[in-house]
Amino acid sequence: MNAIEVKNLRKEFKAYSSRSGLKGAFRDLFTRNYKVVPAVNNISFSVSQGEMVGYIGENGAGKSTTIKMLTGILTPTSGDIRVNGMNPHKEREKFVRTIGVVFGQRSQLWWDIAVQESFRLLKKVYKVTDEQYDDHMQHVIKTLDIEPLLDKPVRKLSLGQRMRCELAAALIHNPPLLFLDEPTIGLDVLVKLKIREFLKEINQKYNTTILLTTHDLSDIEALCERVIMLDEGKVIYDGALHHLKENLADGKELHFQFLEQVDLPAVKKLTSGMPVKWDLDEKEQVFIANLENDDLLISQVIAIVVAAFKIKDIKINETSTEEIIRNIYEKGAVEVG
Amino acid sequence: MKLDKYIEMIRIRFLMMLAYRTNYYTGILIYSINIGAYYFLWTAIYAGKEEIQGLSVSQMTAYVAISWMARAFYFNNLDREMAMEIMEGKVAVELIRPYNYLGMKTMEGLGEGIFRLFLFSLPGLVIVYLIFPIHFTWDLSVWGLFALSILLSFFINTELNLLTGITTFFLYNNAGLIRAKRVIIDLFSGLLLPISFFPGWVQSIMKFLPFQGISYVPSMIFTKGFSHQEAWAAIGQQFIWVVILILPIQLLWYIAKKQLIIQGG
Numbered sequence: 001m002n003a004i005e006v007k008n009l010r011k012e013f014k015a016y017s018s019r020s021g022l023k024g025a026f027r028d029l030f031t032r033n034y035k036v037v038p039a040v041n042n043i044s045f046s047v048s049q050g051e052m053v054g055y056i057g058e059n060g061a062g063k064s065t066t067i068k069m070l071t072g073i074l075t076p077t078s079g080d081i082r083v084n085g086m087n088p089h090k091e092r093e094k095f096v097r098t099i100g101v102v103f104g105q106r107s108q109l110w111w112d113i114a115v116q117e118s119f120r121l122l123k124k125v126y127k128v129t130d131e132q133y134d135d136h137m138q139h140v141i142k143t144l145d146i147e148p149l150l151d152k153p154v155r156k157l158s159l160g161q162r163m164r165c166e167l168a169a170a171l172i173h174n175p176p177l178l179f180l181d182e183p184t185i186g187l188d189v190l191v192k193l194k195i196r197e198f199l200k201e202i203n204q205k206y207n208t209t210i211l212l213t214t215h216d217l218s219d220i221e222a223l224c225e226r227v228i229m230l231d232e233g234k235v236i237y238d239g240a241l242h243h244l245k246e247n248l249a250d251g252k253e254l255h256f257q258f259l260e261q262v263d264l265p266a267v268k269k270l271t272s273g274m275p276v277k278w279d280l281d282e283k284e285q286v287f288i289a290n291l292e293n294d295d296l297l298i299s300q301v302i303a304i305v306v307a308a309f310k311i312k313d314i315k316i317n318e319t320s321t322e323e324i325i326r327n328i329y330e331k332g333a334v335e336v337g
Numbered sequence: 338m339k340l341d342k343y344i345e346m347i348r349i350r351f352l353m354m355l356a357y358r359t360n361y362y363t364g365i366l367i368y369s370i371n372i373g374a375y376y377f378l379w380t381a382i383y384a385g386k387e388e389i390q391g392l393s394v395s396q397m398t399a400y401v402a403i404s405w406m407a408r409a410f411y412f413n414n415l416d417r418e419m420a421m422e423i424m425e426g427k428v429a430v431e432l433i434r435p436y437n438y439l440g441m442k443t444m445e446g447l448g449e450g451i452f453r454l455f456l457f458s459l460p461g462l463v464i465v466y467l468i469f470p471i472h473f474t475w476d477l478s479v480w481g482l483f484a485l486s487i488l489l490s491f492f493i494n495t496e497l498n499l500l501t502g503i504t505t506f507f508l509y510n511n512a513g514l515i516r517a518k519r520v521i522i523d524l525f526s527g528l529l530l531p532i533s534f535f536p537g538w539v540q541s542i543m544k545f546l547p548f549q550g551i552s553y554v555p556s557m558i559f560t561k562g563f564s565h566q567e568a569w570a571a572i573g574q575q576f577i578w579v580v581i582l583i584l585p586i587q588l589l590w591y592i593a594k595k596q597l598i599i600q601g602g
Contacts, residue, residue, distance in 0.1 A: 068429065071432075071433050072432070072433070073429050073432045073433065073597070074597060075594070075595060075597070092432070093435045093436070093437075094435070096432075096433050096434060096435045097435045099433070101430075101433045103429065103430065106425075106426065106427055106429070106430055107430075108430045108433075110349060110353065112352075112353045112356040112357070113349060113352045113353055113356060114352075117349060117352055118349075120345065121342070121345050121346065121349050124341050124342040124345040125342045125345075125434055125435060125436055126435065127341075153356065
């Protein structure tokens, strides 16, 4: 059975627009202009049990709206959703027992009381027995290293400390499916690494399905084999992350730093006639040549540049995932062979 | 077993109230000032008169004291809390939990009420009793009826709060409505002025409204302004309002969930 199954899912919102001026404001009192905007536009996908899937897209692409429909918070305008074999909105109370959710931007712990009191309440809410709790949560608490935080009120925790507690809170009932909505937003590298390691462990130990949305592509690279990419409410790519990289990251970047004063037209002139695109990072004074992954071409370009100017530093980089994703959004579609 | 989580919520609310001790102390102060002010106001109004509208001056002062103390129990800010949760989008977190949001809110209110009843009303009442020459009854059956009545007061007031809170889904910003509701309840519930002091036509309208079940009924029971029979009839009416008010709440909640828009991402 698939953990998540979505068919032709659609969610429309009414977008109100205000009329201009005082007269317009008065008219708005009685009738308001609106148009219907699809935030999620007929998407279909499925996720099988134990998969870790990255769900990515720009701000406003419809990620959060999808998550909210999958967790039963929002009713879809049309389409079918089955999550853990249930219709999230219809059987809400029974359904939410089988999922865990972390919203990076809002806390689900009680702000004014100690973390352990929140845990105690959630334990009761999810009807977790003492044995289950001890068996599972001792381990979670130890791995996330939150033991010393348990008796502190949430408002006194730092963001990193709070996020680790949030994650533990979402796992109290050991759900087979975990939704993470930007769980690493604003966290430092160490906490990020700890959270990633923890998620991997949970996934391996309990075969937990994880659907992750994030703007930090390093999260996705570290955790997910599969990505679903969303743009303007539509799925524009659904497949393996390495596949995406292999097919689209066929370019290389050459980074040059020079000892002498050089300007962009000068380097452009050197390689005129060759398929090279030059960029200048003005702050760092790094000249970047974007070109195809062709060994001969690369060495030719390096040879010409080195011969013309005194070099301080050279780097050869593969196009980063971020670059790839940016390119995809600029084109608005993915063509994978 | 099913009530477990709701009882736990009452405990959590207790802890939250304890986390804000300053609120608690200022609360006692404000209530004492209010009771004192109304005590002097009413003794001035009575000035030599035996009784007004069937209430003697000692009944009146007891009425003032008890209605403020009862208010500490039934009063809560659930409407404002719900409005905040809805406006900030926190209601999303509530909806991913396997419990009834409104039921849980009611329990939070009850936790707050019980906290105030024991740590606020009772000590407050002792202080008031010692400072002002207020005459309280020691008839246990009256205390019993009063306890039952303020429990129903709590439910009526909480239901009105939930109803006001839910309107945030439709109005997005209902601060004005919340304030208006508060003034209406303070005035029409009989907290500021016993209902029997209103003009006849207002009284006959109020009979068909739930507000007097919030403060007037328990206070009249306590000051023996009602006979036993009248008390039971009034409690019956309170109970009917508790049941009736469930309907619009369920209806609005159903519609709200249908067209729910979570603010902010």
